[in-house]
Amino acid sequence: MTLDAPTLVIVTVFVMVVMGALYLLSWSQARRTLALGFLGAAQLLGAVAVILFGLRGLIPDWLSIGLANAVMLTASGLIWGGARSFEGRRVPYLWIAAGPLAWLAACLVPPFYASLGARVILCSAIAGLSCALAARTLWHNRGERLPSRAPAAILLASEALLIWARIPATLVLPAPPTGMPGQTLWVAILCFVALLYTVAVSVLFMALAKERLEAEQRRAAETDPLTGIANRRALAAEAQRILAAGPAALLLFDLDHFKRVNDTFGHAAGDAVLVGFCALARQILPAGTAFGRLGGEEFACLLPGAGAAEAASVAETVRVAVSAMRPDLLPGLAVTVSIGVARRAGGPGTGDFESLLGLADRALYQAKAQGRDRVVLAGPGLRQVA
The missing domain is CATH 3.30.70.270 (Reverse transcriptase/Diguanylate cyclase domain)
Incomplete structure (x- = not known):
């Protein structure tokens, strides 16, 4: 099997769908952990975005560019929402929706839509911000000692930096070759990085949910149920x-x-x-x-x-x-x-x-x-x- 762009698109979509299904299955068994539902939805939406990206040239641009990036930004926002839900904080639905809505509104402006650089900068800024906010949410609640908390926050922060790195790269590097993205190295690289982060983030969030459940069971076994103090x-x-x-x-x-x-x-x-x-x-x-x-x-x-x-x-x-x-x-x-x-x-x-x-x-x-x-x-x- 050749690891070209089409192959990586297929593999990335498959992994995202499997991870999303696992999240939703876990959520169905632990409804109190709403974060699993958010993350499952994020993975499935991410798979839809990758499919739309991969069909560039075969479907209208408003689908492979406009809608694809809006779906991807929604998925990024849901990861932030999942992190906040996991920490017991209010989920900012309006702010999650603001990213993709701002993107769609910008796409209605012809000069913006015609500029590849402008599109990359805006999309990268919003997606990186969602990852950075998710990392900050996890990092700020370090009082709850979960072994996977710091790695998950660091991983999300590194993803935010990697996404933001596209902004200066867009300003100084030559534009990628045009044509069907499935034939370019750029799409292969993006799919490979997305695949790595999808697997790593999914594993760490699953570990966080498992560690919290174990901690709650341990506290219940060590706590007097009437008074709430140690047994x-x-x-x-x-x-x-x-x-x-x-x-x-x-x-x-x-x-x-x-x-x-x-x-x-x-x-x-x-x-x-x-x-x-x-x-x-x-x-x-x-x-x-x-x-x-x-x-x-x-x-x-x-x-x-x-x-x-x-x-x-x-x-x-x-x-x-x-x-x-x-x-x-x-x-x-x-x-x-x-x-x-x-x-x-x-x-x-x-x-x-x-x-x-x-x-x-x-x-x-x-x-x-x-x-x-x-x-x-x-x-x-x-x-x-x-």
Whole structure:
């Protein structure tokens, strides 16, 4: 098989159609990921544009030039729209349509339509802008750690630069030979580059969707569904990392007489108390704290680098705040919490999370035995915090 322009046009169209179908199939199975639908449509429209380009000389110029470039610019805009949709941002449909509409309006001006250079410059400027905006959209949300994010943004940025490079090239290089584009080296080069970018962008966006799905599943497996904080497994894993790095203090919380709340006011009220406690604790606990639900009405947090006095102070602040908490639906319901505090030097050989939890649990037992609604610090003699 000779890799001439007609062959490359056929291969490029085939690859684009296959990639577009795969995107749409993936979207049909994950409707929440609307970006897959945008990218599938972009690939299919790109295939239509390549077919129209490849038929230059066999069909009217208004189809192979005017409509072909309008379709191609729409496909480029949909890639930008797909990137924004993937990041949960509003899709700018009017701006996506502005590119091809500006192109079609320009083609109605005879001097512009007659100038190959003018057509290349305008089309390249719009298509490159769409790729650059898509790259910027992906790059600006790097806080969500997806391995394929940076490569996808860099690839789109490089595509934008390559497209924009046609502008100075048009101004300084001689015009390509006229005639059927299928017989020119220019079309072969453009088809080959489009083929490479089609495959690379498609693979990276598929990888991004897969990585996000895996991250969401991982977060769901590590999150308590009621309160939205870490569950016991996730908290234990984070606590082990903190303890391996240095000293830390553990605060063990138990909401007082919680069973009575459920029995008297119902489980909906009990759930509201749990959610309210977590929201309050999150506001009070220092940044970098590992906070999670151990089960039922029992919660724990690990304060990295905290000394005994600092940990006791934080615990007392939480206790006082909880005692002033009044659920909106049940303003007469008084909520209190008992807290056990334990500290460990941390580092290798200083014990694990479960042993530290055992120390805090003994302190918590003493707090409840002494009347609840208090803080007890683990250590020799187990002392209550004033």
